[in-house]
Structure formats: structure tokens, C-alpha cells
Amino acid sequence: QQQVKQSPQSLIVQKGGIPIINCAYENTAFDYFPWYQQFPGKGPALLIAIRPDVSEKKEGRFTISFNKSAKQFSLHIMDSQPGDSATYFCAASRGGSNYKLTFGKGTLLTVNP
Amino acid sequence: NAGVMQNPRHLVRRRGQEARLRCSPMKGHSHVYWYRQLPEEGLKFMVYLQKENIIDESGMPKERFSAEFPKEGPSILRIQQVVRGDSAAYFCASSKSQATYEQYFGPGTRLTVT
Numbered sequence: 081q082q083q084v085k086q087s088p089q090s091l092i093v094q095k096g097g098i099p100i101i102n103c104a105y106e107n108t109a110f111d112y113f114p115w116y117q118q119f120p121g122k123g124p125a126l127l128i129a130i131r132p133d134v135s136e137k138k139e140g141r142f143t144i145s146f147n148k149s150a151k152q153f154s155l156h157i158m159d160s161q162p163g164d165s166a167t168y169f170c171a172a173s174r175g176g177s178n179y180k181l182t183f184g185k186g187t188l189l190t191v192n193p
Numbered sequence: 194n195a196g197v198m199q200n201p202r203h204l205v206r207r208r209g210q211e212a213r214l215r216c217s218p219m220k221g222h223s224h225v226y227w228y229r230q231l232p233e234e235g236l237k238f239m240v241y242l243q244k245e246n247i248i249d250e251s252g253m254p255k256e257r258f259s260a261e262f263p264k265e266g267p268s269i270l271r272i273q274q275v276v277r278g279d280s281a282a283y284f285c286a287s288s289k290s291q292a293t294y295e296q297y298f299g300p301g302t303r304l305t306v307t
Contacts, residue, residue, distance in 0.1 A: 086235075112294040123197070123284050123298035124236070169235055178249050179294050180226060181286075183235035 083107050086170050086184025093160055094192050101155045101187045103170035108151070110172040114181070115144065115155050118167045127168075128155075160191045195220050197287050197299035198267075205305045212272040212279070214302045218287030225268040226296060227260060230282040242268055275306045 085104045093099045105113075114129035130137045130144045130153065137144045141158040157164055167188050171181040198217040206212050218225050223244050228236040241249040242262035253260065257275075262268040272279055282303050286296035 114294075116298075121300075123199075123300045126295060126297060129294070171236075173294060175292075175294070178241055179288065179296070180238045180241055180249060180252075181228075181236070181296060182238070183228075185233075185235040 083182045084170060084172050084184045086187060088187060089185070090188040090190070092190045092192065095161060097160050097191070099157050099160055099164075099189055099191070101168055101170070101189070102152065103154065103184050104150075104152045105172050105182075106151065107172070107174070107182075109174045110182075111175055112173045112179070113144070113146065113153050114171050114173075115142070116169045116171065116183075118169065118186075124169060157189075160189075162191050162193050165189055165191050197222075197285060197297055199283075199285055199299035199302050201302060202300060203303045203305070205307060206275045207307055208276055209274050212275050212304055214270040214272075214283050214285075214304070215267040216270070216285035216287075216299060217267040218285075219289075219297055222287035222289050222297075224288045224290065224293075225262055226286045226288070227268075227270050228284045228286065228298075230284060230301070232281075236284060239270070272304075275304075277306045280304055280306045 115127045116124035117127045118124045128139045128142045143156040146153045167186045170184040173179045227239040230236045238252040240260045257273045259271045282301045284301045286298045
């Protein structure tokens with residue numbers, strides 16, 4: 081049972097392109113949706129996150145779009161750079177007494193110079 | 194460095210040995226989550242601890258795995274009688290309080306079972 085489905089599995093873009101990574105969730109109790117960036121041999125780093133009361137959030141070149149009715153959210157990277165090449169994970173959690181994260185399987189992004 | 198610290202970064206164990214993984218949360222954080230990352234897979238939740246309490250261990254295998262977060266010192270994930278299937282990267286994350294969504298991850302411990 082995969083509660084958060086992420087696509088595509090891998091993605092190659094040219095420098096300056098706008099890669100888009102998509103996630104879909106099943107549990108309507110989720111109310112926090114972060115994206116993590118992971119470089120080889122490193123731990124995941126929190127990139128940007130959104131709550132379901134907004135449809136879009138921007139931080140620098142990173143934008144999350146959120147569609148509550150479709151139970152989908154996506155990450156857009158504007159003006160992508162080779163340094164953005166990494167694995168990106170979407171995740172979801174619910175509040176209350178336990179904020180454990182349920183992760184997607186990840187997207188390996190390669191930005192060519 | 195005020196980030197989450199994990200040690201060792203790499204650990205090699207033979208089948209049947211014990212593995213102990215340590216995690217020191219960020220300063221001011223008292224909540225620790227452990228996740229396991231298998232090759233080509235996302236991270237899977239294992240256990241959530243607060244100081245001296247296990248809050249949720251629903252992701253932990255029933256046998257051989259245990260975790261603790263004592264009043265003093267780091268959180269420890271212990272794997273007894275390791276098998277090759279335990280080979281993975283183990284990450285801990287910390288958060289500030291019970292009502293905080295944001296989790297910050299450590300660099301991980303890469304466990305290899307030979």
C-alpha cells in the first residue's frame with residue numbers, strides 16, 4: 081500500500097528548463113506536504129512545504145502547486161541549474177500527536193549544462 | 194554545527210552481529226524519528242521517540258530491532274543479529290516539539306551487512 085505516489089522516477093532537463101515532479105496521495109487526513117532534496121551520500125534536506133489551505137507556495141526558484149480535490153501536489157523548479165541535480169522526495173504527514181512522514185519513492189533529477 | 198548528528202556514518206557488520214546507530218538531535222529538539230532507506234526506495238518510517246518515551250514504533254520490524262532515547266545522551270537504534278536484508282541507509286530526523294511539522298534530517302548511517 082503506497083500512500084504517496086511520485087512521478088516520474090527520473091527526469092533530465094537542460095539548464096534553464098523547468099522540471100516538474102508530481103505526487104499523489106490517498107489519505108485525506110494528511111495536512112502537511114514537504115519536499116526534500118537529497119544529494120548522494122547526504123541526508124534529505126527540507127526544501128519547501130505546503131499546507132492544504134493554500135494552492136501555491138513559492139520560495140526562491142522552487143514552487144509547490146497543490147490541488148486538494150485531486151489529492152495531488154507538484155514541485156516546479158524555475159531556471160534549473162546543474163547544481164539542482166539531486167533526488168527529490170515528496171512526503172506527507174498529518175498533525176495530532178505524531179508527525180511521521182510518508183515519502184514518495186523519489187525522482188532523480190539531472191540538469192545538463 | 195547545530196545540525197542533526199549521526200554516527201557512525203558507515204558501519205560494516207557480519208551476519209549475526211549487532212549494530213548500534215546513534216543520533217543526536219538538533220539543539221533544542223526533543224523529538225526524534227528514525228527512517229530507513231533501501232536502495233532505489235524512498236524513506237520508510239520506523240519509530241518516533243521523545244525523551245524516555247517511544248511514541249510510535251509501528252514501522253519497526255517486530256524482532257531484532259529496538260530504539261531508545263534516554264534522558265541523557267543520543268537516541269540509539271539497535272539491530273540485533275543483523276541479516277543482509279538490513280543493509281540500508283538509516284536516517285534520523287529531529288523536530289522541536291510535539292506540535293511541529295518540520296523535521297530536519299541527519300547525514301545518515303550506511304549499514305552494510307556482509
